[in-house]
Amino acid sequence: MEKLTLVKIGGNIIDNETALTDFLNLFHQIQGKKILVHGGGKIATELSQKLGLNPEMVKGRRITDAEMLKVVTMVYAGLTNKTIVAKLQALKENALGLTGADGNVIVAEKRPIFEVDYGFVGDITEENINTDFLRDLLDRNYLPVFSAITHDGQGQLFNTNADTVASTISIALAQFYEVDLIYSFEKKGVLKDINDENSVIHSINELNFNTFVEEKIIADGMIPKITNALQAVDKGVSKVIIKNANDLLDAFAGTIVTK
Numbered sequence: 049m050e051k052l053t054l055v056k057i058g059g060n061i062i063d064n065e066t067a068l069t070d071f072l073n074l075f076h077q078i079q080g081k082k083i084l085v086h087g088g089g090k091i092a093t094e095l096s097q098k099l100g101l102n103p104e105m106v107k108g109r110r111i112t113d114a115e116m117l118k119v120v121t122m123v124y125a126g127l128t129n130k131t132i133v134a135k136l137q138a139l140k141e142n143a144l145g146l147t148g149a150d151g152n153v154i155v156a157e158k159r160p161i162f163e164v165d166y167g168f169v170g171d172i173t174e175e176n177i178n179t180d181f182l183r184d185l186l187d188r189n190y191l192p193v194f195s196a197i198t199h200d201g202q203g204q205l206f207n208t209n210a211d212t213v214a215s216t217i218s219i220a221l222a223q224f225y226e227v228d229l230i231y232s233f234e235k236k237g238v239l240k241d242i243n244d245e246n247s248v249i250h251s252i253n254e255l256n257f258n259t260f261v262e263e264k265i266i267a268d269g270m271i272p273k274i275t276n277a278l279q280a281v282d283k284g285v286s287k288v289i290i291k292n293a294n295d296l297l298d299a300f301a302g303t304i305v306t307k
């Protein structure tokens with residue numbers, strides 16, 4: 049099977065012009081078919097505070113009311129996505145910015161209300177990824193660049209965790225390509241001690257993940273990231289790695305997620 053590399057880049061890198069440029073230069077060097085998914089949570093949090101809103105995250109996901117949905121759509125699908133697309137175009141990559149609504153590529157459902165009502169947060173599954181459209185783009189040498197905005201097909205936009213967008217697209221495409229999924233962010237990997245960059249946990253599986261969560265070693269946005277990573281390895285994605293954006297091309301860096 050042909051190889052496909054899907055990279056997710058986190059909000060703390062995108063928020064930093066130099067870090068973003070350095071990352072994109074490395075990403076440009078990855079050979080073969082590739083897809084980029086980006087976050088932007090940090091920028092959305094800062095802008096929403098400036099606008100007088102009260103951003104709130106629960107278990108790594110944003111409570112998204114109607115006003116917050118406007119902000120995240122402007123930040124993720126607008127400024128962030130177009131900045132990245134323009135920078136990739138400058139590297140002669142034929143980047144094409146997408147939300148789930150464009151080409152009907154990702155259809156979401158409102159996250160069900162259990163303990164928490166997340167508002168306009170959309171859950172997605174691999175069955176609702178338009179793989180025909182994506183394969184067509186890849187065959188035409190476009191580089192799809194996804195923001196974390198999806199839709200329900202009835203005119204409603206949703207905010208979807210960017211790590212979930214990355215894993216769900218990877219799973220959907222795993223029947224057509226040998227997919228490597230790389231979560232790149234500002235730390236060296238999943239850390240045993242969040243303040244010690246030399247404490248990288250080299251391998252995570254379901255068993256030690258649950259223990260690390262109980263011990264509060266893994267917390268916040270790292271919980272949905274690893275939950276998504278575990279789903280990806282379980283559903284046919286060849287390799288899943290969580291690593292520093294500077295180490296993108298280093299095959300030995302970071303935390304590998306296994307069954």
Ligand SMILES: Nc1ncnc2c1ncn2[C@@H]1O[C@H](COP(=O)(O)OP(=O)(O)O)[C@@H](O)[C@H]1O
Pocket residue numbers: 057058059060087088089108211232233234235237238239240241242265266267268269270273
């Ligand atoms: N054990 C851990 N190792 C590394 N990061 C962790 C850990 N536990 C919690 N985190 C937090 O998870 C964050 C990454 O998740 P998230 O905020 O969603 O970022 P991203 O934008 O990269 O997806 C890190 O910035 C860190 O603050």
Ligand SMILES: CC(=O)N[C@@H](CCC(=O)OP(=O)(O)O)C(=O)O
Pocket residue numbers: 057058059060086087088089090092108109110120169170196207208209210211269
């Ligand atoms: C529902 C939900 O939580 N959506 C995320 C989407 C952006 C994101 O995931 O950004 P990072 O990868 O930079 O964290 C949010 O609004 O923060």
